[in-house]
Amino acid sequence: xxxxxxxxxxxxxxxxxxxxxxxxxxxxxxxxxxxxxxxxxxxxxxxxxxxxxxxxxxxxxxxxxxxxxxxxxxxxxxxxxxxxxxxxxxxxxxxxxxxxxxxxxxxxxxxxxxxxxxxxxxxxxxxxxxxxxxxxxxxxxxxxxxxxxxxxxxxxxxxxxxxxxxxxxxxxxxxxxxxxxxxxxxxxxxxxxxxxxxxxxxxxxxxxxxxxxxxxxxxxxxxxxxx
Numbered sequence: 001x002x003x004x005x006x007x008x009x010x011x012x013x014x015x016x017x018x019x020x021x022x023x024x025x026x027x028x029x030x031x032x033x034x035x036x037x038x039x040x041x042x043x044x045x046x047x048x049x050x051x052x053x054x055x056x057x058x059x060x061x062x063x064x065x066x067x068x069x070x071x072x073x074x075x076x077x078x079x080x081x082x083x084x085x086x087x088x089x090x091x092x093x094x095x096x097x098x099x100x101x102x103x104x105x106x107x108x109x110x111x112x113x114x115x116x117x118x119x120x121x122x123x124x125x126x127x128x129x130x131x132x133x134x135x136x137x138x139x140x141x142x143x144x145x146x147x148x149x150x151x152x153x154x155x156x157x158x159x160x161x162x163x164x165x166x167x168x169x170x171x172x173x174x175x176x177x178x179x180x181x182x183x184x185x186x187x188x189x190x191x192x193x194x195x196x197x198x199x200x201x202x203x204x205x206x207x208x209x210x211x212x213x214x215x216x217x218x219x220x221x222x223x224x225x226x227x
Contacts, residue, residue: 031179032056032195036202045071045201056195063098063121070101073137080108090117110137128165128188135168143170157185177203
């Protein structure tokens with residue numbers, strides 16, 4: 001009887017395990033709402049999968065990141081992107097789905113290749129890498145090191161941020177694009193998920209929509225008005 005009860009308990013545990021894994025996976029992209037996901041999709045910066053689902057827990061690779069950044073920042077319009085010559089990339093043939101976008105991020109120096117003219121389009125990126133590259137496209141604020149340290153200090157895992165990414169991530173934080181886990185951690189060395197990317201993009205879109213106009217101060221003539 002005891003053996004039977006153990007077997008039944010084991011079956012129940014195994015049946016519930018996928019649900020446990022699913023719950024843990026959904027926590028990877030905590031902080032992203034359905035409204036934010038829809039905002040990013042409506043802006044055509046990201047898309048749902050063929051089955052109509054977004055899958056925020058799935059990871060972003062370098063080719064996907066390149067395509068997203070070209071759309072978000074209209075990188076194809078930058079002067080450097082107008083160069084007619086192609087940059088040789090051994091692992092990204094001309095028939096690759098992201099060939100044009102990868103050429104653009106390389107020409108504009110938003111992303112860089114590796115030795116041997118490799119791009120590794122299917123390689124996953126860490127959150128630190130993705131945020132640093134996003135900040136590169138946005139424009140990294142040239143804070144002094146002391147200011148960078150002050151901006152990062154409130155985050156429990158700030159020490160885990162690589163030195164090369166600290167100024168860029170400080171920029172992302174200053175602009176309000178950062179998302180953290182329930183403990184307030186950035187998790188810079190964890191893989192960047194689709195949910196993480198959608199959160200950053202949604203905040204970027206909100207920022208674009210809320211660009212403040214220069215306030216008019218009563219009684220003070222503008223620079224174009226005769227005195």
